[in-house]
Amino acid sequence: MAILTLRNVSKVFGEPDNGAALVPAVDNVSLDVEAGEFFSIIGPSGCGKSTLLRVIGGLLPATSGELYVGAEKVAGPHPWLGFVFQEESTFPWRTTLGNVEFGLEMRGVAPDERRRKAKEMIGLVGLSGFEDRYPSELSGGMKQRVAIARALVLEPKILLMDEPFGALDEQTRIILGEELMRIRDQLKQTIILVTHNINESVQLSDRVMIMTARPGRVKEIVAIDLPQPRDSSIIASDRFGKLVAQVWNALREESIRSFRQTEQRN
Amino acid sequence: MTESTRLTAWRLGIIFGALLVVEASVRSGWISTFFLAAPTRAVVVLWEQLLHGKALHLTLITLYEIAACLVIATIFGVLAGFFLWRYKLIGTSYEMPLAALFSSPIILAYPIFLVTFGRTSAAVIALSSIFGLIPIIMNTKGAFQNVNPILLQVGASMNLSRKQLFRHILVPAVAPTIFSGFRLALTYILKSVLGLEYVAQVGGVGMWLADASYKFEVEEVYAGLFGTIALSIMFLYLINRSESWFRK
Numbered sequence: 001m002a003i004l005t006l007r008n009v010s011k012v013f014g015e016p017d018n019g020a021a022l023v024p025a026v027d028n029v030s031l032d033v034e035a036g037e038f039f040s041i042i043g044p045s046g047c048g049k050s051t052l053l054r055v056i057g058g059l060l061p062a063t064s065g066e067l068y069v070g071a072e073k074v075a076g077p078h079p080w081l082g083f084v085f086q087e088e089s090t091f092p093w094r095t096t097l098g099n100v101e102f103g104l105e106m107r108g109v110a111p112d113e114r115r116r117k118a119k120e121m122i123g124l125v126g127l128s129g130f131e132d133r134y135p136s137e138l139s140g141g142m143k144q145r146v147a148i149a150r151a152l153v154l155e156p157k158i159l160l161m162d163e164p165f166g167a168l169d170e171q172t173r174i175i176l177g178e179e180l181m182r183i184r185d186q187l188k189q190t191i192i193l194v195t196h197n198i199n200e201s202v203q204l205s206d207r208v209m210i211m212t213a214r215p216g217r218v219k220e221i222v223a224i225d226l227p228q229p230r231d232s233s234i235i236a237s238d239r240f241g242k243l244v245a246q247v248w249n250a251l252r253e254e255s256i257r258s259f260r261q262t263e264q265r266n
Numbered sequence: 267m268t269e270s271t272r273l274t275a276w277r278l279g280i281i282f283g284a285l286l287v288v289e290a291s292v293r294s295g296w297i298s299t300f301f302l303a304a305p306t307r308a309v310v311v312l313w314e315q316l317l318h319g320k321a322l323h324l325t326l327i328t329l330y331e332i333a334a335c336l337v338i339a340t341i342f343g344v345l346a347g348f349f350l351w352r353y354k355l356i357g358t359s360y361e362m363p364l365a366a367l368f369s370s371p372i373i374l375a376y377p378i379f380l381v382t383f384g385r386t387s388a389a390v391i392a393l394s395s396i397f398g399l400i401p402i403i404m405n406t407k408g409a410f411q412n413v414n415p416i417l418l419q420v421g422a423s424m425n426l427s428r429k430q431l432f433r434h435i436l437v438p439a440v441a442p443t444i445f446s447g448f449r450l451a452l453t454y455i456l457k458s459v460l461g462l463e464y465v466a467q468v469g470g471v472g473m474w475l476a477d478a479s480y481k482f483e484v485e486e487v488y489a490g491l492f493g494t495i496a497l498s499i500m501f502l503y504l505i506n507r508s509e510s511w512f513r514k
C-alpha cells in the first residue's frame with residue numbers, strides 16, 4: 001500500500017481579497033509513493049518543487065486536494081514525516097550534538113538515551129569528532145549533514161528533503177548521496193528528494209517525477225531500473241546515461257519554458 | 267592554550283601593564299599626585315572608604331539606582347519592542363521618532379525630572395531608565411524582525427507546541443540581539459546615573475566624585491572611578507551570565 005498519497009493537490013499563492021496577484025505554484029498533482037521507495041522530484045527552477053514538498057510536509061496548507069499519510073488524511077505536520085530544508089537551517093546556538101538532540105529533547109527523551117542516539121546518527125552522517133562544534137565552525141556540507149542527522153534521529157518513516165545538497169560541490173554531492181542511500185537501506189525509510197540535478201535524481205532514485213514549468217504539474221514519472229543496492233560507480237554505466245537522457249528529454253522543454261517565463265517577468 | 271584564554275590573557279596583560287605604567291609614573295614623581303593617584307593608592311582608599319567612610323552607603327545608592335533602571339528598562343523595553351514587532355503598522359510608524367529621540371540630548375531635560383520627583387533617587391531612576399529603554403526597544407524589535415523563518419519551520423516540521431517554539435527557537439534566536447541591547451542600555455544608564463548624581467548632588471558615587479573633586483581629593487576621585495568600573499563589570503557579568511541561560 002502507498003505510504004503517501006496525493007489527490008489533485010493544488011497550491012495558489014496570494015489572497016484574492018487583498019488584491020494581490022494570484023500565483024498558481026502547484027497544479028493538480030496526484031501521486032502515490034510506496035513504502036521504502038526513493039522518490040525524486042525534479043523540475044525547472046521556480047516550478048513549485050519546494051511548495052509541493054512544504055504542502056506534503058504540512059508546513060503549508062494546500063489550496064485544494066487531499067493528502068494521505070498511510071491511510072490517514074492529514075492537514076498539518078504528521079509525526080511520520082521528517083523535513084530537511086533547502087536553506088541553511090541548523091540552530092546557530094547549539095553544537096552539532098545539541099542540534100541533533102533537539103527533536104528528541106522536545107519529545108522528552110531522557111538525556112542519556114538521546115545522547116546515545118544522537119551520537120550514533122552523527123557517526124552515520126560522518127561527523128564523529130565534531131559533536132561539540134557550533135555551526136559557525138562547520139563547512140556548508142557539514143551543516144547540511146547536521147540538518148540531515150537532526151531529521152533522521154527522529155526516525156521519520158518518510159524523509160522529505162528539499163535540495164539538501166544544493167549548495168554543495170559535485171564530489172561532496174555524489175558522496176553524500178551515496179551515504180544517504182546507505183542510511184536509507186539501514187533505516188528502511190521512504191525518501192522524497194527534491195532536486196534540480198538530473199544525475200543526482202537518477203543515481204539515487206527508484207522513480208523520478210518530472211514537473212512542468214510553473215504552475216508545477218506532473219509531466220512524467222520515469223522508473224529507474226538500475227540494480228539495487230548501488231553506489232556512485234553506477235554513473236559510468238550505459239544504462240545510467242540512457243536514463244539521464246530520458247529525464248532530460250522530458251525536462252528540456254519545461255526548462256526552456258521556465259526560462260522564457262522569467263525573461264518575460266523581468 | 268585556547269583562543270579565548272589567550273585573548274583574555276592579552277586583555278588582562280594590557281590593562282595591568284597600563285596600570286603599572288601609571289603606578290610607576292606617579293611613584294617616580296614624573297606625574298604629579300595633584301593630577302593622578304597611584305592605582306594602588308586609589309584601591310586602598312576605595313577599600314578604606316568602603317569599610318569606614320561614606321563610600322559604602324553611596325555605592326549602594328548607585329547600585330540600587332542602576333539595578334532599578336535596568337529592571338524598568340528591560341521590562342518596558344522588551345515589551346514595547348515585542349509589541350512594535352507584532353503590530354507592524356505601529357512599529358513602522360514609531361521607528362523614526364524613537365530613533366530621533368535616541369539621538370536627542372534628553373539629558374537636558376533633567377531639571378524637569380528634578381522638579382517632578384524632587385532631588386531624589388526617583389528622579390535619577392526616572393530619567394536614566396529612558397536612556398536604557400530606547401536601545402532595548404530598538405534591539406528587541408530588530409531581533410524579532412530578523413529571526414530566520416526557516417528555524418521556526420524546523421520546529422513546525424517537528425510538531426513542536428507553540429510554547430516550545432517560543433522557548434526553544436524564538437527566544438534563543440532573539441537573545442543575542444536583545445542582550446546587546448541590554449549591554450548598550452547599561453552603558454547609557456551608567457553614564458546618566460553618575461552624571462545626574464554628579465550634577466544634581468542627589469547622592470551616590472556621582473556625588474562622592476563631585477565632592478572629592480571640589481576638595482581636590484585626587485585619590486578619592488580615582489577610588490570612586492575604580493568603584494564605578496567595578497560596578498559596571500559586575501553588571502556586565504550578570505548580563506552575560508543570564509544570556510547564556512536564554513541561549514539554550
Ligand SMILES: Nc1ncnc2c1ncn2[C@@H]1O[C@H](COP(=O)(O)OP(=O)(O)OP(=O)(O)O)[C@@H](O)[C@H]1O
Pocket residue numbers: 013014023024025043044045046047048049050051052086196214
Ligand atoms: N510565500 C509565497 N508567496 C507567494 N509566492 C510564492 C511563495 N513561495 C513561493 N512562491 C512562488 O511560487 C513559485 C514556486 O516556488 P518554489 O519555491 O516552490 O519553487 P522551486 O521549484 O522550489 O524553485 P527552486 O528550484 O528555485 O528552489 C515561485 O514562482 C515563487 O515565486
Ligand SMILES: [Mg+2]
Pocket residue numbers: 049050051086162
Ligand atoms: Mg525550492
